[in-house]
Amino acid sequence: MKTSTEWQRYSLNGETMGSRYTALFYARPELDTRQISHSLTRAVARADQQMSTWKPDSDLNRLNAAPLQEWITVPDELATVLSAALRVNRQSGGAFDIAVGDLVDAWGFGPGELSITEQALDGLPAPTRRSTSAALVVDSHRNQVRKQAQLNLNLNGIAKGFGVDEMARCLDRFGITRYLVGIDGEMRARGSKPDGQPWVVAMEKPRRGVREVMGVMELSDAAIATSGDYRHWVDVRGQSFAHTMNPATGAPLCNALAAVTVVASSCMLADAWATALMVLGETHGPRLAQERGMDALFVVRDGSQLKEISIVGGHLQAQVQTR
Numbered sequence: 001m002k003t004s005t006e007w008q009r010y011s012l013n014g015e016t017m018g019s020r021y022t023a024l025f026y027a028r029p030e031l032d033t034r035q036i037s038h039s040l041t042r043a044v045a046r047a048d049q050q051m052s053t054w055k056p057d058s059d060l061n062r063l064n065a066a067p068l069q070e071w072i073t074v075p076d077e078l079a080t081v082l083s084a085a086l087r088v089n090r091q092s093g094g095a096f097d098i099a100v101g102d103l104v105d106a107w108g109f110g111p112g113e114l115s116i117t118e119q120a121l122d123g124l125p126a127p128t129r130r131s132t133s134a135a136l137v138v139d140s141h142r143n144q145v146r147k148q149a150q151l152n153l154n155l156n157g158i159a160k161g162f163g164v165d166e167m168a169r170c171l172d173r174f175g176i177t178r179y180l181v182g183i184d185g186e187m188r189a190r191g192s193k194p195d196g197q198p199w200v201v202a203m204e205k206p207r208r209g210v211r212e213v214m215g216v217m218e219l220s221d222a223a224i225a226t227s228g229d230y231r232h233w234v235d236v237r238g239q240s241f242a243h244t245m246n247p248a249t250g251a252p253l254c255n256a257l258a259a260v261t262v263v264a265s266s267c268m269l270a271d272a273w274a275t276a277l278m279v280l281g282e283t284h285g286p287r288l289a290q291e292r293g294m295d296a297l298f299v300v301r302d303g304s305q306l307k308e309i310s311i312v313g314g315h316l317q318a319q320v321q322t323r
């Protein structure tokens with residue numbers, strides 16, 4: 001086994017998905033990282049090209065524009081993400097729903113220039129109750145997808161997580177076994193640092209307009225993702241609306257949760273479940289996390305204070321009040 005003096009720390013980063021990707025890893029000294037950097041860039045660019053709503057020629061937008069009842073061939077990665085999204089949709093009772101593209105656009109969070117106004121707010125349609133799992137059929141063996149109802153799919157709640165997993169797989173192929181990779185706040189770790197210490201991930205305090213650390217979480221051979229209401233929002237009629245949509249109400253979230261962080265085996269699943277639990281709210285979210293044996297941290301707004309509800313291995317921990 002290599003000693004700590006035989007390891008060198010490397011850091012690579014670049015732009016992707018409207019944010020930046022980062023890769024921190026330890027490997028042998030004087031490693032030529034050019035091929036690794038190129039491979040990482042291609043991995044995240046491929047995920048973005050397939051799953052972006054902001055790129056008119058993305059595979060996702062091609063699927064959105066496809067006729068009903070017609071099998072559409074999609075890349076393997078997109079088929080994988082769609083299958084996972086439908087699985088979490090069913091397991092969360094519909095709380096995680098990728099068929100919210102129209103809502104995202106209507107509230108001004110999509111790629112268009114539309115912004116929500118009081119007049120537009122009055123004209124929003126009533127929510128359509130439907131099962132996305134029944135309206136979208138994915139044949140993972142043939143990488144084909146068929147829409148059985150008109151859907152505007154949006155993968156913002158799962159695509160970054162998948163991109164992080166692709167980065168991890170990229171480093172795995174190069175034989176790198178100690179790394180922390182991430183896109184924005186979605187991260188995945190393998191192994192530990194050469195001194196045996198786990199990777200440490202900072203948890204941001206969910207306050208708008210302020211970048212402040214609330215705490216840290218140790219990570220090893222796991223992934224982490226956070227969903228919150230403090231990064232992207234709009235103000236209408238004196239009320240703030242976050243960018244995450246509640247498919248049950250056809251509107252942005254309106255509950256006491258400020259943020260939900262999930263630790264899972266893959267960043268794709270952590271990403272999707274963080275969104276699902278955020279939608280479920282401060283009561284049903286922790287309950288489902290316990291039922292499914294999950295690791296999740298809920299940050300609840302309690303007046304001017306924040307309260308943390310921690311679920312570890314499905315077991316409720318002591319609730320903590322914080323400022």
